[in-house]
Amino acid sequence: xxxxxxxxxxxxxxxxxxxxxxxxxxxxxxxxxxxxxxxxxxxxxxxxxxxxxxxxxxxxxxxxxxxxxxxxxxxxxxxxxxxxxxxxxxxxxxxxxxxxxxxxxxxxxxxxxxxxxxxxxxxxxxxxxxxxxxxxxxxxxxxxxxxxxxxxxxxxxxxxxxxxxxxxxxxxxxxxxxxxxxxxxxxxxxxxxxxxxxxxxxxxxxxxxxxxxxxxxxxxxxxxxxxxxxxxxxxxxxxxx
Ligand code: ZN
Numbered sequence: 194x195x196x197x198x199x200x201x202x203x204x205x206x207x208x209x210x211x212x213x214x215x216x217x218x219x220x221x222x223x224x225x226x227x228x229x230x231x232x233x234x235x236x237x238x239x240x241x242x243x244x245x246x247x248x249x250x251x252x253x254x255x256x257x258x259x260x261x262x263x264x265x266x267x268x269x270x271x272x273x274x275x276x277x278x279x280x281x282x283x284x285x286x287x288x289x290x291x292x293x294x295x296x297x298x299x300x301x302x303x304x305x306x307x308x309x310x311x312x313x314x315x316x317x318x319x320x321x322x323x324x325x326x327x328x329x330x331x332x333x334x335x336x337x338x339x340x341x342x343x344x345x346x347x348x349x350x351x352x353x354x355x356x357x358x359x360x361x362x363x364x365x366x367x368x369x370x371x372x373x374x375x376x377x378x379x380x381x382x383x384x385x386x387x388x389x390x391x392x393x394x395x396x397x398x399x400x401x402x403x404x405x406x407x408x409x410x411x412x413x414x415x416x417x418x419x420x421x422x423x424x425x426x427x428x429x430x431x432x433x434x
Contacts, residue, residue, distance in 0.1 A: 197237065198236060198261060198412065199259050201240050201251075203249070203266075204224035204227075204243050205243070205244045205266040206224060208223075218394070218395065224265065226399040227399050234409050237412060256284045259284070260290060261412045262284075262289060263291075263408070264292065264300060265297055266299075267394065282302060285384035287383060288382070290386075292415060295392035299312075307379075310354045313352070314352075314371065315348060316347070316348040319396075320348040320368045322346040323365065324342075326341075327361055328361060331360055333378070334410070337407070346396055349365070355388070359379055361377060362376035375390030375391070376388070376389055
């Protein structure tokens, strides 16, 4: 890509401030670790935003200048105000990319964009996870091997109540026996959406090189390029009618 992309990494940022055991893993916050991974790429201009900032760090001006938004939330989904959710949704429909991470499956914005419960099975037992690349030609899988292995992660299991993904890039296997659709692509309006499963707050997943590669690949995939202007409503005819 020959232009720089404006990326906003949004994190609820409560676990890491409230409990020492999470702060030890993510001293700069989960958003800090994700942003650091993205800043390894010179074409990405990265800022962060968190729930407790004014307007959750997602003012109209901030969203208008964001090409791709990443979303990590867990315990405070309900604290995100509906006006902000509506603003993010409108930006996605107009072409902003959205990457929803891990427990963001239950965020207001993801549920609204999917239209289903987005519920799933889970277990915090340090399962081993293998994310198998099931669509090796997909740009989000570029540079990976056959699978990504994470020695300890939270388990998410099927059934995952989402609409059928338009492309499925990863399927996870867990040592407890479950499987999960862990890399799911969608379009809504002019916007591209990617859901990526790993990233529990008690494991250093966002420092893992392959995970960082997927997140960076997903940012580039989700970014819109030169979208035609979208016009709605009553219009005069172009020809004599
Ligand atoms: Zn989790």
